[in-house]
Amino acid sequence: MRRIDHPLLAPSLGCQKTLSSWHFGTAPTGDNPAQKRPKVYIQASLHADELPGMLVAHHLRSLLEAADALGDVPGEVVLVPVANPIGLAQRVDHRPMGRFDLDTAENFNRHYPDFVGALFDHLRTAFTHDAASNVAMVRQALRDQLQRWTPTTELHSLRHTLLGLAHDADYVLDLHCDCEGALHLYTEEACWSALEPLARRLQCAAVLLAKNSGGNPFDECLSGVWWKLADACAAAGLQVPLPQACCSTTIELRGEADVCHSLAQTDAQAIFAFLHDMGVVRGAPLSPLLPPARPLPCQPTPLAGSQTLHTPVPGVVVFAAQVGQRLAVGDLVAEIIDPLSRHTHRVEAGVAGVLYARIRDRYVHAGGELGKIAGATPFRTGALLGA
């Protein structure tokens, strides 16, 4: 195991933050520059006020250290327990402000670069009929793109550093949480078959699938390269093999207040079991730690079928439905109480499915969001992620 500290660009005189990564397994060296595989990249709390992942990383690190000490990490696992030191330091009026960069108002998990156009222009005449060499070429071209990018702001240097660590991984796990939520994950359709064992290990209450959610989040910047390049090749009539060589996911570890050792240990063991399933870690000595495999408790649903519930009136929120609860159309989700008029507004489920997230505050303005239901029928278009 080794720790690498990555200084970020200093935004102001006398002020510099550092991103730290832990590397388990056989890292490539100057003598043997080939990346050992599988490579897995795991980061926590890119939205810096979403803390369950940070505690999961803390427990996962112990498991990885034990495996590494036994020589049981044949590839490489990169762990970044604090993926956003910029957001973690932001507070306004005594409250953490970890989702948006206060300097630019940008969401820390949006606006990642889309490399596909440049990669396709560069590689379209270089692709071969050998899938492995095509994968190696794309990864090298991606590395070259990152090396040509010179960040000029602290936020860009954070994005550049995270992509530098993750760009050539076979699997990318981005640990987030919702305000209040049942454990769920987002991934792109092209990644689902590879990540279904992870969803089973985590016992996800909902799985949201999309093909390009919009907004360029971190996970889709990495997985999107592969299916978009494959689509571009097909559209250009190029018959070349290009597998989905990076499968990435955003894992929502319940709600912001669900920070406790028992949940974090369970989640860390589930992720570790997935790594074991995939051959990222191996070895009998750790096997007793692995929980038994269980069936997935939900069917994956399209992100375009997820209903975000809103209220047309302001008031005090009294939830009737709990996160993780399966709802039918018309079921009561919440009442919005106006104590001045004594009017009660009912908010009902518009689609059938699991209520996988709720807001944390108990007062809403008119038009405000209340929660999200994983419906099975797509009905939304355009940008599918929230602010």
Ligand SMILES: [Zn+2]
């Ligand atoms: Zn998040």
